[in-house]
Amino acid sequence: MPQEAVNIIGAGQxxxxxxxxxxxxxxxxxxxxxxxDPRIIDAEAGRSINLALAARGINALVRAGIYDQIxxxxxxxxxxxxHQTDGxxxxxxxxxxxxxxxxxxxxxxxxxxxxxxxxxxPNIRLHFRQQAIGYDARDCTVHVRDLNDDSLYEVEARPxxxxxxxxxxxxxxxxxxxxxxxxxxxxxHGYKELSIAPxxxxxxxxxxxALHIWPRGGFMLIALxxxxxxxxxxxFLRNDGDPGFSSLTTPAQVExxxxxxxxxxxxxxxxxxxxxxxxxxxxxxxxxxRHWHDRGNVLLIGDAAHAVVPFHGQGMNLAFEDCIVLDHxxxxxxxxxxxIFRRFEEQQLFNANAIADMALENYxxxxxxxxxxxxxxxxxxxxxxxxxxxxxxxxxxxxxxxHSDIPYAVARERGETQRxxxxxxxxxxxxxxxxxxxxxxxxxxxxxxxxxxxKVDRTL
Ligand SMILES: Cc1cc2nc3c(=O)[nH]c(=O)nc-3n(C[C@H](O)[C@H](O)[C@H](O)COP(=O)(O)OP(=O)(O)OC[C@H]3O[C@@H](n4cnc5c(N)ncnc54)[C@H](O)[C@@H]3O)c2cc1C
Numbered sequence: 001m002p003q004e005a006v007n008i009i010g011a012g013q014x015x016x017x018x019x020x021x022x023x024x025x026x027x028x029x030x031x032x033x034x035x036x037d038p039r040i041i042d043a044e045a046g047r048s049i050n051l052a053l054a055a056r057g058i059n060a061l062v063r064a065g066i067y068d069q070i071x072x073x074x075x076x077x078x079x080x081x082x083h084q085t086d087g088x089x090x091x092x093x094x095x096x097x098x099x100x101x102x103x104x105x106x107x108x109x110x111x112x113x114x115x116x117x118x119x120x121x122p123n124i125r126l127h128f129r130q131q132a133i134g135y136d137a138r139d140c141t142v143h144v145r146d147l148n149d150d151s152l153y154e155v156e157a158r159p160x161x162x163x164x165x166x167x168x169x170x171x172x173x174x175x176x177x178x179x180x181x182x183x184x185x186x187x188x189h190g191y192k193e194l195s196i197a198p199x200x201x202x203x204x205x206x207x208x209x210a211l212h213i214w215p216r217g218g219f220m221l222i223a224l225x226x227x228x229x230x231x232x233x234x235x236f237l238r239n240d241g242d243p244g245f246s247s248l249t250t251p252a253q254v255e256x257x258x259x260x261x262x263x264x265x266x267x268x269x270x271x272x273x274x275x276x277x278x279x280x281x282x283x284x285x286x287x288x289x290r291h292w293h294d295r296g297n298v299l300l301i302g303d304a305a306h307a308v309v310p311f312h313g314q315g316m317n318l319a320f321e322d323c324i325v326l327d328h329x330x331x332x333x334x335x336x337x338x339x340i341f342r343r344f345e346e347q348q349l350f351n352a353n354a355i356a357d358m359a360l361e362n363y364x365x366x367x368x369x370x371x372x373x374x375x376x377x378x379x380x381x382x383x384x385x386x387x388x389x390x391x392x393x394x395x396x397x398x399x400x401x402x403h404s405d406i407p408y409a410v411a412r413e414r415g416e417t418q419r420x421x422x423x424x425x426x427x428x429x430x431x432x433x434x435x436x437x438x439x440x441x442x443x444x445x446x447x448x449x450x451x452x453x454x455k456v457d458r459t460l
Contacts, residue, residue, distance in 0.1 A: 003027065005158060008160075011126060014322065018326070019126075030127065031118070031124065038115070053070075053105045058404075076102075076209050095395075095397075129147040133169065134173050137177070140298075159299065161299050165303045180294075190245060191234050191236050191237075194276070195230055195232055196230060198230050202228065202229035204230075219261075220366055222236070255272075258272060284309045288306065311362040318355055354407075354408040357412060378423070379395070388441050389441060392448040392450060393448060414448060
């Protein structure tokens with residue numbers, strides 16, 4: 001019997017993991033990627049260099065049997081190191097269990113492992129320098145340009161998985177129709193990446209097991225550790241205005257901006273002036289759709305379906321979660337593509353919208369709310385309630401980052417109830433001892449149903 005064939009556009013993180021999972025189910029998978037093979041030429045240079053990997057992403061990599069190859073490349077980040085303007089720094093743990101950590105991973109290394117695994121699977125064919133240029137819904141074909149010789153050809157949607165990222169040409173081919181109803185919303189803030197080289201003996205020059213944040217109200221600088229002893233920094237700032245990237249146009253302006261806002265780290269940054277002046281400005285945005293599928297022919301997946309801003313470190317984690325959710329559904333629904341795609345959308349679309357919202361909210365928390373003296377107290381109370389009521393209360397950050405069995409939409413809804421509760425019980429308090437803990441525990445039990453009633457099984 002001939003193998004059933006499927007096509008994927010995009011060999012990014014989502015397209016490649018999806019290819020591996022579909023191939024393991026026995027499909028013949030063709031993947032069309034516009035860039036060169038990044039193992040030969042890295043066309044992604046300039047995109048975020050490293051990423052935070054958390055439970056949802058890890059869960060998917062374990063399920064695909066790849067995690068063992070990635071584990072050695074990870075740098076654990078146990079919490080946030082908050083750097084004040086006066087040079088003082090405070091470390092706040094992300095979670096309280098020993099294994100509640102997130103991991104910094106280099107995008108290039110991760111993509112290379114994924115592609116290496118995909119290449120080793122005989123029923124996956126990777127086609128690089130093949131650019132999808134549009135989708136024709138009437139005859140269900142994608143028009144593709146072979147960038148090696150400029151020739152054009154067509155690929156059938158039999159079905160087609162569009163994993164072609166936030167600017168998906170497949171999604172945009174449907175603009176003007178009701179099929180996906182995609183809306184792209186650009187943030188008024190952009191980003192530039194900077195770096196701190198390794199110190200003596202390749203030691204990190206800042207605490208390695210932390211995600212560093214310099215919160216400055218309307219903007220922030222962050223740093224994630226890399227395995228080689230260096231750090232990748234990202235300056236998130238308004239595109240226009242002052243302060244804004246448009247007002248950082250001369251060496252003197254860049255130096256003065258960093259001396260004023262980031263004096264403790266400015267001298268550690270390599271090529272500070274040139275990188276701020278000449279590196280391309282990264283854009284940030286959110287993609288929301290009403291639907292993700294065109295009958296049983298096309299499915300949007302990963303950033304193509306739901307790009308989110310990076311402030312919760314969840315875009316890739318969500319894209320990986322998509323792959324296991326789809327894999328589960330396919331194993332139970334047989335070959336009924338319209339039904340599979342409908343069920344996938346039912347399970348993931350409202351979750352994607354929830355993390356899109358939480359990611360936007362987290363930008364305000366990271367750049368501003370963390371400076372509120374009550375922030376640490378609320379975190380302390382949240383940890384105490386988690387210890388006292390592990391079946392009812394898990395801090396929202398932990399639900400998102402460490403609990404892949406709690407859907408994002410549940411984390412958002414419960415997180416709001418918990419936020420109100422934490423504000424209420426810390427209102428007149430300066431330290432945990434001032435909080436009426438007994439009343440807080442009673443209130444939490446009343447307002448939050450047991451978590452085991454809402455958990456989903458992602459380990460099938
Ligand atoms: C600054 C920044 C920091 C981030 N940090 C984190 C983080 O810490 N943690 C996290 O989980 N996520 C993070 N993300 C989000 C993460 O990068 C994305 O969610 C993830 O890469 C999405 O994977 P994807 O495969 O869906 O899309 P992509 O990685 O964009 O892959 C799409 C692929 O499709 C290809 N393609 C595009 N168009 C075509 C075409 N027309 N024809 C053929 N191929 C095409 C592209 O070349 C690419 O290879 C961050 C994003 C940014 C911008």
